[in-house]
Amino acid sequence: MRIGFFLREAVRATRRSSASSFAALATVLVTMLMLGVFIPIVQATNGAANTVRSRVEVDVYFKANATKADEARVRHKIDQVQHVKRVKFVSKQQALSQQEKTDPAAYRLLGTNPLPDTFQVIPTNPQYVLSIRSALMPNGSPGAFDSSVQTVSNKKTDTKKILQVTNLVTITAAILTVLLVLASVLLIANTIRLSLYSRRREVEVMKLVGATDWFIRWPFVIEGIVVGAAGAALALVVLGVTKVFVLDPLASSWTLISTPKTISFIALIGVLMGAGVLVSAVGSGLSLRRFLRV
Amino acid sequence: MAISSRQRSRTRRRAVTASATPPQAGAAGGSKSAGRGTRSVIEFRDVSKLYAGDVGLEHASFSIGRGEFVFLVGATGSGKSTVMRLLIKELEPTGGHIRVAGHDLTDIGRKKVPYFRRNVGVVFQDFKLLPNRTVYDNVAYALKVTGGTRKEIRAKVPDVLRLTGLSTKLHNLPTQLSGGEQQRVSIARAFVNHPPLLLADEPTGNLDPDTSIDIMRLLYRINRTGTTVVVATHDQAMVDKMRRRVLELSRGRIVRDEAAGRYTRDETTRDLAKRLRAPSTPPPGVE
Numbered sequence: 001m002r003i004g005f006f007l008r009e010a011v012r013a014t015r016r017s018s019a020s021s022f023a024a025l026a027t028v029l030v031t032m033l034m035l036g037v038f039i040p041i042v043q044a045t046n047g048a049a050n051t052v053r054s055r056v057e058v059d060v061y062f063k064a065n066a067t068k069a070d071e072a073r074v075r076h077k078i079d080q081v082q083h084v085k086r087v088k089f090v091s092k093q094q095a096l097s098q099q100e101k102t103d104p105a106a107y108r109l110l111g112t113n114p115l116p117d118t119f120q121v122i123p124t125n126p127q128y129v130l131s132i133r134s135a136l137m138p139n140g141s142p143g144a145f146d147s148s149v150q151t152v153s154n155k156k157t158d159t160k161k162i163l164q165v166t167n168l169v170t171i172t173a174a175i176l177t178v179l180l181v182l183a184s185v186l187l188i189a190n191t192i193r194l195s196l197y198s199r200r201r202e203v204e205v206m207k208l209v210g211a212t213d214w215f216i217r218w219p220f221v222i223e224g225i226v227v228g229a230a231g232a233a234l235a236l237v238v239l240g241v242t243k244v245f246v247l248d249p250l251a252s253s254w255t256l257i258s259t260p261k262t263i264s265f266i267a268l269i270g271v272l273m274g275a276g277v278l279v280s281a282v283g284s285g286l287s288l289r290r291f292l293r294v
Numbered sequence: 295m296a297i298s299s300r301q302r303s304r305t306r307r308r309a310v311t312a313s314a315t316p317p318q319a320g321a322a323g324g325s326k327s328a329g330r331g332t333r334s335v336i337e338f339r340d341v342s343k344l345y346a347g348d349v350g351l352e353h354a355s356f357s358i359g360r361g362e363f364v365f366l367v368g369a370t371g372s373g374k375s376t377v378m379r380l381l382i383k384e385l386e387p388t389g390g391h392i393r394v395a396g397h398d399l400t401d402i403g404r405k406k407v408p409y410f411r412r413n414v415g416v417v418f419q420d421f422k423l424l425p426n427r428t429v430y431d432n433v434a435y436a437l438k439v440t441g442g443t444r445k446e447i448r449a450k451v452p453d454v455l456r457l458t459g460l461s462t463k464l465h466n467l468p469t470q471l472s473g474g475e476q477q478r479v480s481i482a483r484a485f486v487n488h489p490p491l492l493l494a495d496e497p498t499g500n501l502d503p504d505t506s507i508d509i510m511r512l513l514y515r516i517n518r519t520g521t522t523v524v525v526a527t528h529d530q531a532m533v534d535k536m537r538r539r540v541l542e543l544s545r546g547r548i549v550r551d552e553a554a555g556r557y558t559r560d561e562t563t564r565d566l567a568k569r570l571r572a573p574s575t576p577p578p579g580v581e
Binding site for chain 2: 002005202204205209210212215216
C-alpha cells in the first residue's frame, strides 16, 4: 500500500513536470551512453598495452645482406650472453606474412619485402631486458657486436607510446564522464526542485496532518530514481542494439575487435543501472536537503 | 455508535466543566488535578516568542480545558497566529513551556513532531486543499499519509463527510465548490482522525456572514463530540454572538480572558444557529 502510494505519486509528478524530467532523462541517457562506450574502450586499450608489455624481448635486426653463416655466428654469440632464455628466429618471409595480416593492401602495394631477418631474444626475466640489450650493443652501437646486425631494439619505446595513448584515452573518458555525471546530478536535482515547488501545497498539507519526514521525501527520491533508471535503461537499449547489429558482425569478420577482453554485457547492464540510480539518488538528495526542510 | 460516543464525551465534558472553570483558574489547574495529571488540553506557562527582535508573544500564560470552545481574538499582528503555530510546533517558543494534551512540546523531538501533529487538527483561512483531488481524496489523503489502512479510510472518510454535510459532493473537485463547502472539506480533513484538539485560524475570514454561521455551527457540532476547539478570528460580531470563552491578544500580550456573556454549554447546534442568525441585539451580560 505504501510502496504503491509512493510509486503513484512519483509517476504522477514525473508526468506533470515532463519538460524538466525529459531534460534530466536525456542527460542521464548521454552520460550512461558515454560510460557504456568508454568502459569497453578503456579496457581494450589497456589490454593492448598489457600484451605489448608482457612481450618483453630484445629484437636483433639483421642487415639485408646478412647470410646464413652470419646468422649462425650471431646466434652462437647471443647464446653466450647472460640471462638469455630463448632465441627465436623470424625469417623475413615469416615477418612479412605476419604483417600482411594487419594490413594486406599496403603490403601488397610494396611488392618487395622490406623486412629483415630477426632474432627475438627472450630474457629469463623481464628485468634483464636492458642488460641483454646493452650486451648486444657494446659502446651503444649494434655494429660492434657483429657487423651483420643492423639494429637492436627492445619494446620499451613501443610500450611507452601505447601507454601514452591509453592514458590519454582513459583521462579523456574520465573527465568527460565526471562532467556528464555532474550535469546529470544537477539536472536531476533541478527536476526534483521543480517538482517540490509544484507540489509545495501537498508537502505543506502532509506536514500539517502529521506525515513523517521520510513519508514526505520518498515520492521525490523515487521520482528522481525513476528518471535516472529510465535514462540508464534507454542507454542500455541503444548500446544493446549497437552491439548486436554493428559490433558483433564486425567482430566476427575482423579479429582485432574480438581479441581484447572486455566487460560482459550483463555486467555492463548492472554497472550502468547502478550508476544511473546512484546519480539520481544523489541529485534528489541534494534538492531535498536544500529545499525540503521537513 | 456515533450517539454513544457523543454521550460519553458529553459526560466527560461535564466533569471538566465542574472542575476546570472558571478559565482564569486554569493555569493553576495542574496542581488541582494531581491524581489524573493535568486536565487541560492546552497550557501556556509564561511563553514568549521573539522574531528577530520583534515580539510575537510576551509572557503568555493560559490554559484551555478539555471540551472547551475558545475564541482567540486580536488585531492583525497581535500574536494569534503565533499561538496557533506554537501549538503545532511549527515554531519553537523563545521562553516558557507549552503543554498540549499532556505533552510538553519542548520534549517532543524533531522525529516525533509528525506523530504529535496527528493529535491536532488544523483549519486555515485559505483551506489548503489539494486542487487536483476530489473532496473524498482530499480527506482520505490525510489518512493515507499518516499510514491509515484502506479499510480505515473506507470507514472513516464517508463518516466525517456526512458529519460535515458533504455527502453529495464526494467526487467534486475543490474548484467546483463554494467557499463554505471548501472550508467544510478542510474541517473534515482536520477532524477525520478525531483529534482531541482542533485549531482553526481565521476559518471564516474568506466567507460571507451566512456561510460563516454554518461553519461556526459545524465547529460547535465538533466541539460537542468532546473535541476542544480553538478559533482565531477577528470577526468581533461573531464572537459576541457565540458567547464563548474569549482570549484577547494585543501586541503579543494576553489582555483579556473571559467568557463573553453567559453561555449554555448544552445548547444544541440548531439553537446556536438560530441565535446566530437572529438580528444583532446586544447579548445579555455584555455592556
